[in-house]
Amino acid sequence: MAGIYIHIPYCKQKCNYCNFFSSASGKTKEAFIDALLKEIALQHTYLKDEEINTIYFGGGTPSLLTKDNLDAIFNQLYKYYTINKDAEITLEANPDDLTKEKIIELKNTPVNRFSMGVQSFFKEDLEYLNRIHSSEQAIEAIKRAQDTGFNNITIDLIYGIPGASDQRWNDNLSIAFDLNIPHISSYCLTIEEGTALHHLINKGKAKPVDEEQGIRQFVILMDRMTENNYIHYEISNFCKDGFISIHNSNYWRQKKYLGLGPSAHSFNSHSRQWNTANITKYISSINNEIIPFESEILSTEQQYNEYILTSLRTIWGINKEYLKHHFNKEYNQHFDENIKQFLLFKTIEENATSYYLTRTGKFIADGIAAELFI
Numbered sequence: 429m430a431g432i433y434i435h436i437p438y439c440k441q442k443c444n445y446c447n448f449f450s451s452a453s454g455k456t457k458e459a460f461i462d463a464l465l466k467e468i469a470l471q472h473t474y475l476k477d478e479e480i481n482t483i484y485f486g487g488g489t490p491s492l493l494t495k496d497n498l499d500a501i502f503n504q505l506y507k508y509y510t511i512n513k514d515a516e517i518t519l520e521a522n523p524d525d526l527t528k529e530k531i532i533e534l535k536n537t538p539v540n541r542f543s544m545g546v547q548s549f550f551k552e553d554l555e556y557l558n559r560i561h562s563s564e565q566a567i568e569a570i571k572r573a574q575d576t577g578f579n580n581i582t583i584d585l586i587y588g589i590p591g592a593s594d595q596r597w598n599d600n601l602s603i604a605f606d607l608n609i610p611h612i613s614s615y616c617l618t619i620e621e622g623t624a625l626h627h628l629i630n631k632g633k634a635k636p637v638d639e640e641q642g643i644r645q646f647v648i649l650m651d652r653m654t655e656n657n658y659i660h661y662e663i664s665n666f667c668k669d670g671f672i673s674i675h676n677s678n679y680w681r682q683k684k685y686l687g688l689g690p691s692a693h694s695f696n697s698h699s700r701q702w703n704t705a706n707i708t709k710y711i712s713s714i715n716n717e718i719i720p721f722e723s724e725i726l727s728t729e730q731q732y733n734e735y736i737l738t739s740l741r742t743i744w745g746i747n748k749e750y751l752k753h754h755f756n757k758e759y760n761q762h763f764d765e766n767i768k769q770f771l772l773f774k775t776i777e778e779n780a781t782s783y784y785l786t787r788t789g790k791f792i793a794d795g796i797a798a799e800l801f802i
């Protein structure tokens with residue numbers, strides 16, 4: 429069981445808060461698609477005949493791909509990999525791309541799950557974030573996708589946006605619930621260094637974020653999700669029963685994955701590798717049959733810290749057997765000594781198989797992980 433991630437590095441315009449790798453110029457797109465098709469073939473031994481149970485088109489904006497682009501990519505994937513017939517195949521889509529024609533086209537591809545970047549249903553927030561679409565476009569895109577038979581939909585919502593009151597955040601969630609969306613990913617706005625928003629805030633041209641607003645809105649998020657029967661299965665991810673993101677869960681459960689396209693990361697249990705985050709270099713190198721990547725063998729210390737960080741954030745928690753099986757006595761002693769304080773203060777609870785965050789613990793997950801690190 430393994431996953432494939434495909435990075436599509438193009439956007440119509442850059443959102444001011446985003447530091448994901450993408451270009452607002454589509455000039456190289458067709459040359460990139462040719463290179464991607466070659467990379468799919470060149471990398472086919474990386475997962476060593478594992479069956480693929482998830483494919484994820486991320487970006488950037490994968491909904492900018494044409495039907496021809498997608499057909500060519502899928503033909504190549506099915507030619508070189510063993511893909512499970514029930515594989516979860518997700519495509520990140522921006523609401524302004526999802527016209528009726530586009531959704532019908534996508535229905536005629538193997539894509540069976542949409543991840544829509546809604547961020548907010550309110551104009552003021554979309555303007556603050558420099559999003560290209562309107563709230564109406566987002567609502568129409570969701571309804572159209574549902575009417576066309578896409579039931580497995582997730583949306584991204586951002587909280588902690590300067591100027592967005594708690595009431596507006598509550599209203600955002602109510603709109604999502606009314607739309608019957610089975611999976612919601614929700615992140616607190618982070619101001620990434622080097623982004624346009626970082627610059628604007630530093631120059632006093634955009635309202636700064638307020639940490640307390642972020643905490644309050646996370647509380648609202650958790651409460652409203654519970655009231656509406658969503659499972660809080662990872663700090664930023666909520667779903668109705670049966671709608672867990674298999675692809676993302678596989679990352680958190682240390683499963684293998686192959687990343688294709690510029691800036692994409694791959695993991696095969698022992699090492700991690702990442703492609704160049706430069707479209708021109710990516711294309712020219714692949715055209716010379718060389719995959720432009722760097723890699724590192726993960727030390728035991730890195731493997732342990734990564735396991736703690738990712739598993740702690742999930743509903744499944746840190747598995748006791750996994751710790752015993754994968755790490756030596758020294759690591760286990762370190763863990764046993766350091767976990768005590770969190771059990772005492774009830775930020776972590778345990779059951780027969782695992783340690784997991786309590787509601788209070790969810791506010792300080794990264795801090796707890798840092799204390800448990802080697």
Ligand SMILES: C[S@@+](CC[C@H](N)C(=O)[O-])C[C@H]1O[C@@H](n2cnc3c(N)ncnc32)[C@H](O)[C@@H]1O
Nearest residue numbers: 445446448487488489520545584615616617618
């Ligand atoms: C790869 S990105 C975007 C995918 C798609 N192109 C879009 O714009 O919707 C995935 C998600 O990360 C979240 N995100 C990106 N940058 C963020 C930031 N600085 N703070 C909070 N959330 C962020 C957004 O919710 C975004 O939808």
Ligand code: SF4
Nearest residue numbers: 439442443446487488
């Ligand atoms: S948030 Fe999405 S659309 Fe906006 S720049 Fe980032 S990847 Fe592109």
